[in-house]
Structures are given as structure tokens and as C-alpha cells.
Amino acid sequence: MQLRALMYFDELVRTNSMRAAAENLNVAATAVSRQIENLEHHFGTPLVERSNRGIKLTAAGELLAARAGKTLRELEHVHQLIDDLQGLQRGRVVIFANGAVVANLLAPVLAEFSLRYPKLRFEVxxxxxxxxxxxxxxxxxxxxxxxxxxxxxGVKVRVRSELTYDVIMAADHPAAGAKELTLRDLVRMPLALPDKSFSARQAFEDVFAKDGLTLDPVFVTGSLEMLKELVLRRAAVTLLPALAVQREIQAGQLTAVPVVSGRAVRTPIDLCVAPDRQLSFAAGKLVDFIEGFMRGADTRKSGRRKAVE
Structure with a gap:
């Protein structure tokens, strides 16, 4: 069985069409069909059923599809490890991030890392x-x-840090000069918050409920950019980690006011890896880099708490 046949089969599964798979692979549709036939001959059973509506996997095809993609990704990983012999001269790192806030925190870290290693490629x-x-x-x-x-x-938390949510408001907001704000102060202000499907919003609800307070935001949105825009236009204040709007704070557009000690909303942020899979040299370096940033954020957070107290 040839690797090419598995690659063609994987693309066919992904597109559910001989023609589309052929176009993506830049080959003739007959070439895809021939490779599928080679696989069927190798396994001794039909893998796909063809019809005018496309293709449908047989039970054997479903079984192979579940493993073919992972096998190809593992081979790509081996290729990456071989590339490591070249040092950080080439390579690709695939990162999955959860939510706009995490993405906004991750962006400056990736930017700095990329400037150090410009020949690497990243997919987020x-x-x-x-x-x-x-x-x-x-x-x-x-x-x-x-x-x-x-x-x-199959997933290991490499490092767990903590995000502390401050009250984010326009730099010229009447409360911008406050040293800290209470939760009761916040419910009197127009709020812009993420919807209840977001874990952070659920954490907000829990913290406010403990003080017998109910959140009634004026604006509810899943867009971090919209949250920031509403705050910049002085229509509302929001709750975000200060690091997520660091650029706007440094530009003098926004300011972050801590919530009174003991009432701040905090959520865990995890850096996860697969414990049974060796990281490529590039991915390993990036993991170390992100871990250093997260531990540094913990240090900065502790220092700020001491200053507030």
C-alpha cells in the first residue's frame, strides 16, 4: 500500500467528492479513483459506494477514515522532526486557542516569537x-x-495560569481614576459582556450571585472587538484581562480598574500538550516561550495585587 493512496483517500473523505478531491490534489479524477481501487484491493473489501450524489463510506471505509487522517498527521509530525535537524530554519506549528480573549493574549506572544524565528510558519x-x-x-x-x-x-495541562478580569473603560470615563471598584459599583454602570455560552460570563454570574447581585448588561456579544468598540465609544464598561487590551491601554484610549480585593473574577488558562507525542523542535520552543509568558503574567498579577492591597 502506497502513502499516496492514503492521501487521496483522506482527501476524498474530507471533500466527499471524487471531482473535488481531484481538484484539491491537482490530479485527474481517474487518478483518485485508481488509488481508491488500489486501497480496496489491498484491504480486500469495498471502501466507498459511488452514486450521483457523491460517495458514501462503507463500514470498512469508516474504519479506515478514522485512522488514515491520524496516520498521515503522525507522518507529517515525523517529517517535522526530521526538519528539526535543520534547527529552527523551517517548520510549522499548529495552535488551537479557545475564544477571542485567549487569541488576543496569544497574538503578541506569537508575534514576538515569530520575530525571533522568522522562517517558522504558524497556523492558529x-x-x-x-x-x-x-x-x-x-x-x-x-x-x-x-x-x-x-x-x-491524551491531553496534559503543561502549565495553568490565571486570568484576572479588571473593569475596562474609556480613559476619560468618570470612574477611570478610581483605585478599585466594587461589584455593586459595576451593576450601576452600563455593562457590555459576552453571552452566557462563554465560560467567562458564567464565572461573572457566579461571582456577582455570591454578593446577591444580578447582572443585567446593556450589551451582550460574543465579539471581543465589539466589546472594545462599545467601551471606546463610552457606551459601556466591560470586564476583561488588562493584557487583552494592553495596546489600547498603552495608547491612552482605555484604562483598567481592579475590582475590589477578594471579589475579582478569575478564570484558569491552560497550556496543553499531548503527553504521548514528542513535540517538534519548533513546537517545543514555542511551548517553552508561551509557558514563560504565562508564568510571567502570574508574577505581574501577584505584584499588582500586593500594590492594591
Whole structure:
């Protein structure tokens, strides 16, 4: 059995069409069909059923499809390890991140790392926490950075840090000069918050409920950019980690005011890897780099808490 046949089969499964698979592979449709026939001859059983509506996998085809993709990704990983003999002169790292806040925190880290190693390539997917860790377990990702990582076999939390949410407001907001704000202060202000499908929003609800307070945001959105825009236009304040809007704070557009000690919302952020899969040299370096950033964020957070107290 040739590797090419597996590659063609994997593309056919992904596209569900001989023609589309052939176009993506830049070959004739007959070439794809011939490779599928080679696989069927090798396994001694039909793998696909052809019809005018496309192709349908047989039971044997489903079994092969579940393993072919992972096998090809593992071979790509071996290729990456061989590339490591060249040092950080080439290579690709696939990162899955959970949510816009995490992506916004990850972006400056990746930018700095890329400036150090300009020949590397990065692919970043923004998904739910569960989809991210499942991608890692299935060898579709090299590493995952996520909030509230669910426990899944084949995934290890390399380092856990903590995000502290401050009150983010326009720099000229009347409360911008406050040293800290209470939760009761916040419920009196127009709020812009993520919807209840977000883990951070659920954490907000829990913290406010403990003080007998109910959140009634004026704006609810899943877009980090919209949250920032609403705050910049002074229509609302929001709750975000200060690091997520560091650029706007440094530009003097926004400011971050801590929530009164003991009432701040905090959520875990996890850097996850697959314990049974050796990281490529490039991915390993990036993991170390992100870990250093996360531990540094913990140090900065502790220092700020001491200053507030």
C-alpha cells in the first residue's frame, strides 16, 4: 500500500467528492479513483459506494477514515522532526486557542516569537475549549491554549495560569481614576459582556450571585472587538484581562480598574500538550516561550495585587 493512496483517500473523505478531491490534489479524477481501487484491493473489501450524489463510506471505509487522517498527521509530525535537524530554519506549528480573549493574549506572544524565528510558519485555529483539546488528542494540533480545559484522555495541562478580569473603560470615563471598584459599583454602570455560552460570563454570574447581585448588561456579544468598540465609544464598561487590551491601554484610549480585593473574577488558562507525542523542535520552543509568558503574567498579577492591597 502506497502513502499516496492514503492521501487521496483522506482527501476524498474530507471533500466527499471524487471531482473535488481531484481538484484539491491537482490530479485527474481517474487518478483518485485508481488509488481508491488500489486501497480496496489491498484491504480486500469495498471502501466507498459511488452514486450521483457523491460517495458514501462503507463500514470498512469508516474504519479506515478514522485512522488514515491520524496516520498521515503522525507522518507529517515525523517529517517535522526530521526538519528539526535543520534547527529552527523551517517548520510549522499548529495552535488551537479557545475564544477571542485567549487569541488576543496569544497574538503578541506569537508575534514576538515569530520575530525571533522568522522562517517558522504558524497556523492558529479559534475554537471551543472542547474542540481544541479534542484536536490535540487527535494529533491535529501541536499545542492548545484554552480557558477551562476539559479533561480528555491524551491531553496534559503543561502549565495553568490565571486570568484576572479588571473593569475596562474609556480613559476619560468618570470612574477611570478610581483605585478599585466594587461589584455593586459595576451593576450601576452600563455593562457590555459576552453571552452566557462563554465560560467567562458564567464565572461573572457566579461571582456577582455570591454578593446577591444580578447582572443585567446593556450589551451582550460574543465579539471581543465589539466589546472594545462599545467601551471606546463610552457606551459601556466591560470586564476583561488588562493584557487583552494592553495596546489600547498603552495608547491612552482605555484604562483598567481592579475590582475590589477578594471579589475579582478569575478564570484558569491552560497550556496543553499531548503527553504521548514528542513535540517538534519548533513546537517545543514555542511551548517553552508561551509557558514563560504565562508564568510571567502570574508574577505581574501577584505584584499588582500586593500594590492594591
Amino acid at each position: 485555529a479559534i475554537t471551543s475549549a472542547r474542540e481544541a483539546v479534542e484536536a490535540l488528542a487527535a494529533a491535529e494540533a501541536d499545542l492548545v491554549v484554552t480557558l477551562f480545559a476539559p479533561k480528555i484522555s
